[in-house]
Amino acid sequence: MNTEKAKAILQHYRPPIDAEDPRFSEALEQVQRDPELAQWFTEHCASYEAVRRALRQTPVPAGLYERILKAQARRRSVRWWTQPALVAPVVAAAVIVLTVIGSALYWHRSAMMQPRDFAAYLQTLTRVAAGRYKMAIATADHDVLRHHLAAAHGPADYSLTPGLRTLSLEGGLVLEWFGHKVSMLCFTQDAKQDKDANEDHDVWLFVVSRDALPDAPASDAPQFAQAHGLIAASWTRGDKVYLLATRGAQAELERLL
Amino acid sequence: MARTNGNQRGLSAVDFESLVQRYYIGLYQFALSLSHSQADACDLTQQTFYVWARKGYQVRDLTKVKTWLFTTLYREFLKMQRRQQRFPHVALSEVDSELPTVPAHVVERLDWSTLVQYFAQIEELYRAPLVLFYLEDHSYAEIAEILAVPIGTVMSRLSRGRQKLQALVVTTRSQDVASPIRRQAREY
Numbered sequence: 001m002n003t004e005k006a007k008a009i010l011q012h013y014r015p016p017i018d019a020e021d022p023r024f025s026e027a028l029e030q031v032q033r034d035p036e037l038a039q040w041f042t043e044h045c046a047s048y049e050a051v052r053r054a055l056r057q058t059p060v061p062a063g064l065y066e067r068i069l070k071a072q073a074r075r076r077s078v079r080w081w082t083q084p085a086l087v088a089p090v091v092a093a094a095v096i097v098l099t100v101i102g103s104a105l106y107w108h109r110s111a112m113m114q115p116r117d118f119a120a121y122l123q124t125l126t127r128v129a130a131g132r133y134k135m136a137i138a139t140a141d142h143d144v145l146r147h148h149l150a151a152a153h154g155p156a157d158y159s160l161t162p163g164l165r166t167l168s169l170e171g172g173l174v175l176e177w178f179g180h181k182v183s184m185l186c187f188t189q190d191a192k193q194d195k196d197a198n199e200d201h202d203v204w205l206f207v208v209s210r211d212a213l214p215d216a217p218a219s220d221a222p223q224f225a226q227a228h229g230l231i232a233a234s235w236t237r238g239d240k241v242y243l244l245a246t247r248g249a250q251a252e253l254e255r256l257l
Numbered sequence: 258m259a260r261t262n263g264n265q266r267g268l269s270a271v272d273f274e275s276l277v278q279r280y281y282i283g284l285y286q287f288a289l290s291l292s293h294s295q296a297d298a299c300d301l302t303q304q305t306f307y308v309w310a311r312k313g314y315q316v317r318d319l320t321k322v323k324t325w326l327f328t329t330l331y332r333e334f335l336k337m338q339r340r341q342q343r344f345p346h347v348a349l350s351e352v353d354s355e356l357p358t359v360p361a362h363v364v365e366r367l368d369w370s371t372l373v374q375y376f377a378q379i380e381e382l383y384r385a386p387l388v389l390f391y392l393e394d395h396s397y398a399e400i401a402e403i404l405a406v407p408i409g410t411v412m413s414r415l416s417r418g419r420q421k422l423q424a425l426v427v428t429t430r431s432q433d434v435a436s437p438i439r440r441q442a443r444e445y
Contacts, residue, residue: 011419012412017394046361051372051422052391058286058369064299068277068306075310 006030126227129204138171154183158207163256180212206243216241290388293377305330383418
């Protein structure tokens with residue numbers, strides 16, 4: 001590289017900003033070997049520094065900094081919605097609120113559309129009995145159970161059939177059917193009376209106000225049905241609807257009425 | 258002025274006040290050198306930070322903030338000038354042989370107001386790269402990005418600009434030598 005070529009390159013060199021720029025490397029090495037170029041380069045750097053220094057001494061009008069901040073504060077207070085950092089949380093909150101409202105409406109609509117007649121009642125409660133449930137109180141004493149059911153606002157003044165009085169009470173709980181409380185009584189049959197000791201001996205009695213089921217059997221003559229592997233009998237006595245369920249044959253159930 | 262640190266954090270963490278404090282002087286000096294009007298320079302500086310407040314969140318890389326601000330100011334200046342004419346690009350090879358070097362002993366006497374006057378007399382095409390060349394610590398790649406031209410074009414415009422600056426300095430110096438009264442810094 002000759003002197004003129006090196007000058008052509010180094011005329012753009014700014015100390016120390018371009019010190020690491022590889023496009024100047026070779027020309028800078030040339031400076032070390034070429035006295036004439038070195039003298040020109042010293043002059044070039046001094047000239048650059050002098051102009052830069054003078055230019056950077058340009059004073060800034062007093063109050064410009066404060067004016068910029070004040071203008072920004074005014075815009076922020078008026079136009080916060082143009083700031084993505086502020087808009088994003090608001091949009092996220094709105095989405096969450098709308099999702100919750102939408103879910104609630106969907107749930108409410110589904111609940112409103114769910115059938116609430118006696119057939120649905122029979123299906124629902126036999127599914128509860130055949131499935132997993134947890135008694136709220138375990139007791140063999142009907143007075144204790146009635147007290148608990150009354151406290152939970154469930155029907156407590158139920159009447160038992162002669163057959164049910166022979167069974168052992170295990171406990172009970174209160175369920176809800178579209179705003180109406182349902183008392184669930186759990187019994188077990190004495191195994192010694194059965195032919196097969198391994199047979200399932202559980203018996204369930206559900207009691208609900210007649211108002212809850214306008215289409216329930218109107219008389220106290222039991223009507224039998226099967227659901228979820230259980231045999232069920234239902235009847236109305238006074239202002240209450242009774243549903244009795246167990247595993248086994250209809251005869252098994254008739255024996256308990 | 259300190260160089261922008263290579264911080265890769267999200268820009269949401271950038272404090273507006275700190276940003277203004279760090280860059281407003283350099284931006285004002287750039288604006289004044291471009292517009293040679295104090296009022297216009299203040300407006301351009303404020304407008305730049307206004308644009309930042311509206312669109313700055315788009316900048317994901319903190320190392321680009323400084324270039325972004327200078328680019329924005331330059332664009333705002335061009336808008337202000339209502340320039341419609343496209344600038345011709347001049348290849349570096351065309352000006353390689355022209356090696357303007359303003360003598361150091363001459364420029365040592367210059368003050369900022371005289372320099373701003375000189376810049377005002379240089380066409381804007383050469384003025385913007387010249388100011389960026391002297392004023393800030395921008396790399397050539399950053400200057401090219403700010404001006405939206407290739408690096409080769411930046412180099413060639415710089416050569417032309419410095420040649421014009423040298424001519425202005427030499428001419429003024431001749432007049433100063435001829436006159437016993439030193440020129441006073443003029444209002445800009």
